[in-house]
Amino acid sequence: MTLTARLDRPAPRVSGRGQRWAEARAGSLLALPAAIYFLVFWVVPFAGAVYLSFTSYDLAGLPEWTGLDNYRRMLDDPGFWNSAEVTAVFTVASVVPSIVLGLAIAVPLSKPGRLNGVLRALVLIPAAMPLVATSMVWSAIFADHGLANTLIGLVGIEPKPWLTEEGLALWALVIMTTWKHLGLFVIILTAGLQGLPSEVFEAAALDGAGPIRAFARITLPLLRRTLLFVLVIAVVGAMQSFVPAFLLTKGGPAGATEVLPLYLWATGFGFERMGYASAIAMVLLVAMLALSLVQFGVLKGGDDG
Amino acid sequence: MRALRGTLLSLVVLVMLLPVYAMFALSSASDATDLGGLTFDASQLGEHLSQLFGQGDFPLYLRNSMILSLGVAVLEVVFSGAAGYALAQLTFPGRRVLFTVVVGTLSLSPIVVLVPMYLVVKQLGWIDSFQGMIVPFMMSAFGVFLVRQFALSVPRELLLSARVDGAGELHIFLRVGVPLLRPALLTLFLLQFLAQWDNLLWPLVVANDPRLWPLPVGLSQLQTEYDFSIGLVSTAALVTAVPPLVLMFVLQRYYVAGLTLGGVKK
Numbered sequence: 001m002t003l004t005a006r007l008d009r010p011a012p013r014v015s016g017r018g019q020r021w022a023e024a025r026a027g028s029l030l031a032l033p034a035a036i037y038f039l040v041f042w043v044v045p046f047a048g049a050v051y052l053s054f055t056s057y058d059l060a061g062l063p064e065w066t067g068l069d070n071y072r073r074m075l076d077d078p079g080f081w082n083s084a085e086v087t088a089v090f091t092v093a094s095v096v097p098s099i100v101l102g103l104a105i106a107v108p109l110s111k112p113g114r115l116n117g118v119l120r121a122l123v124l125i126p127a128a129m130p131l132v133a134t135s136m137v138w139s140a141i142f143a144d145h146g147l148a149n150t151l152i153g154l155v156g157i158e159p160k161p162w163l164t165e166e167g168l169a170l171w172a173l174v175i176m177t178t179w180k181h182l183g184l185f186v187i188i189l190t191a192g193l194q195g196l197p198s199e200v201f202e203a204a205a206l207d208g209a210g211p212i213r214a215f216a217r218i219t220l221p222l223l224r225r226t227l228l229f230v231l232v233i234a235v236v237g238a239m240q241s242f243v244p245a246f247l248l249t250k251g252g253p254a255g256a257t258e259v260l261p262l263y264l265w266a267t268g269f270g271f272e273r274m275g276y277a278s279a280i281a282m283v284l285l286v287a288m289l290a291l292s293l294v295q296f297g298v299l300k301g302g303d304d305g
Numbered sequence: 306m307r308a309l310r311g312t313l314l315s316l317v318v319l320v321m322l323l324p325v326y327a328m329f330a331l332s333s334a335s336d337a338t339d340l341g342g343l344t345f346d347a348s349q350l351g352e353h354l355s356q357l358f359g360q361g362d363f364p365l366y367l368r369n370s371m372i373l374s375l376g377v378a379v380l381e382v383v384f385s386g387a388a389g390y391a392l393a394q395l396t397f398p399g400r401r402v403l404f405t406v407v408v409g410t411l412s413l414s415p416i417v418v419l420v421p422m423y424l425v426v427k428q429l430g431w432i433d434s435f436q437g438m439i440v441p442f443m444m445s446a447f448g449v450f451l452v453r454q455f456a457l458s459v460p461r462e463l464l465l466s467a468r469v470d471g472a473g474e475l476h477i478f479l480r481v482g483v484p485l486l487r488p489a490l491l492t493l494f495l496l497q498f499l500a501q502w503d504n505l506l507w508p509l510v511v512a513n514d515p516r517l518w519p520l521p522v523g524l525s526q527l528q529t530e531y532d533f534s535i536g537l538v539s540t541a542a543l544v545t546a547v548p549p550l551v552l553m554f555v556l557q558r559y560y561v562a563g564l565t566l567g568g569v570k571k
Contacts, residue, residue: 019468020396022473022474023395023396023397023474024395024396024397024398025397025474026391026395026397026473026474026475026478027391027395027396027397027400027474028397028398028399029475030387030388030390030391030395030475030478031387031388031391031392031397031399031400031403033384033387033388033444034384034385034387034388034403034407034444034449035399035403037384037443037444038403038406038407038410038444038446039406040425041422041425041440041441042406042410042413042418042446043406044421044425045418045421045422045424045425046413046417046418046421047421048418048420048421048424048425049417049418049420049421052420052421105314105317105318108310108311108313108314109314111310113307113310113311113314114311115311115314115315116314119314119315119318121554121557122318122321122322123318123321124553124557124560124561125322125325125550126321126322126324126325128499128549128550128553128560129325129546129549129550130499130502130503130520130521130545130546130549131503131505132503132505132520132521132524132525132542132545133328133524133542133543133545133546134324134542134546136524136528136538136539136541136542137324137327137328137331137539137542138324139528140327140331140535140538140539141324141327143535147323147324147327147343179321179324182321183321184564187561187564187565188564188565191561191565192565236414240414240416242416242505242506243503243505243506243521246505246525247505247525247528261416261506264416264419265419265506265509265510268419268420268423269423269510274420274424277419277420278420278421281416281417281418281419281420282417284416284417285413285414285417288412288414289412292412
């Protein structure tokens with residue numbers, strides 16, 4: 001069997017040790033900028049954030065070690081608890097409808113259809129528009145004589161001060177955020193749906209499963225991986241959301257939209273309390289990591305894949 | 306059934322695009338009370354455009370944003386491309402450590418390291434400079450990871466045969482690696498350009514000098530200035546939205562590929 005013999009022959013080692021040396025040299029050269037970059041801009045800052053969170057530091061002089069003081073202060077800080085609550089409400093309220101609506105649009109969009117290519121491109125437009133530009137448009141939409149009030153006026157609802165009423169401002173941000181991210185989730189879910197094996201659905205149809213049953217029993221479980229991905233990026237993204245609250249409401253009225261990143265920024269760069277800001281950053285990081293892990297645990301539980 | 310589904314779907318998408326249309330309508334609004342109408346007046350828009358480009362700092366913000374976004378996107382492609390390729394295809398000392406750091410960094414976000422990153426840049430003397438805005442974002446863990454994943458699928462035999470032909474490692478990277486990595490590199494270019502075009506928080510922190518403000522910071526100031534009418538502000542928003550939308554349509558295939566990466570089981 002000459003063919004097998006040829007295939008079985010080990011791959012040619014190009015000049016042995018010389019090749020290894022050349023590879024190590026080229027590899028180090030190509031990776032060196034990355035090594036320096038990640039050390040200077042991520043490893044050192046991360047270590048710095050951990051350290052600063054145990055200090056008091058106002059940019060003048062040196063950080064002063066205060067142990068757990070920052071974390072203890074956080075427990076009694078109504079501003080922190082308010083922004084933690086605002087962030088939690090904002091996250092849940094914007095993630096759930098984005099994913100539910102996203103799925104509702106993705107399911108028909110993933111099926112063959114003449115217009116679907118165009119619709120997929122159109123649905124992405126909000127996601128591709130700069131957040132700053134969309135925030136400005138939405139602040140006009142939510143203004144007193146804006147589009148939002150014109151639209152609810154059509155169904156006979158009194159105009160509302162969207163951005164200046166405590167009970168409403170956060171919901172205005174939720175509406176805008178959901179709108180902004182919906183297209184992104186639609187596209188990811190559409191790709192996931194199109195990747196599902198069609199044989200399973202054909203078999204289910206033969207067994208007499210209706211569309212709702214097939215969706216609940218087959219589509220959702222098979223789509224678990226994609227759903228998890230969307231859920232994680234949605235939650236982590238919502239927890240870091242800064243721009244809408246900064247541009248539309250500046251955290252007001254009365255702190256009703258003061259999300260945690262805004263509070264962190266104001267603490268660090270408004271009041272120059274860098275140590276306390278770092279402690280808030282640590283809490284935010286731990287919360288994001290914990291939530292991601294919980295999501296993996298819940299959605300992967302019982303998954304054999 | 307199918308026609309109904311198509312009609313319903315089109316309707317939903319049209320409603321989603323209403324705020325985009327509102328941006329057009331608002332950009333032609335003549336005064337501050339003209340907010341709820343959805344009429345579009347092209348001549349008003351033209352008026353606003355010439356005001357926007359003829360006076361004030363808008364052209365400067367636009368230029369700064371271009372420098373920032375292109376700078377970050379180009380550097381990201383070059384350096385994350387090189388590192389991702391090296392991690393996937395070459396054996397070198399420290400490879401494991403670098404990969405571990407990259408994967409660890411994936412779960413960090415700029416907001417978490419905001420304060421110490423600012424201190425590093427301050428230490429380097431880069432406050433109020435373009436390098437202070439660009440260099441901290443010139444690479445990303447996501448970028449290195451994306452290129453590495455993509456480079457893993459480049460067949461080793463291809464590189465090996467180039468080696469047999471006597472080509473040097475860097476030559477192989479440039480002539481064989483880079484062309485094969487092009488889809489990943491374009492994805493990265495696009496996503497980084499868009500991310501920087503939208504970056505408000507970091508420039509807000511490191512650029513105090515208004516001459517350096519990119520669009521997000523500049524626009525957030527325009528919005529609070531009272532002599533700027535809603536029409537003018539919306540026109541500014543409209544112009545700001547053009548480059549990302551054009552890029553997205555040109556590179557849509559890559560944009561979608563970048564978005565769906567990791568979300569769909571291969």
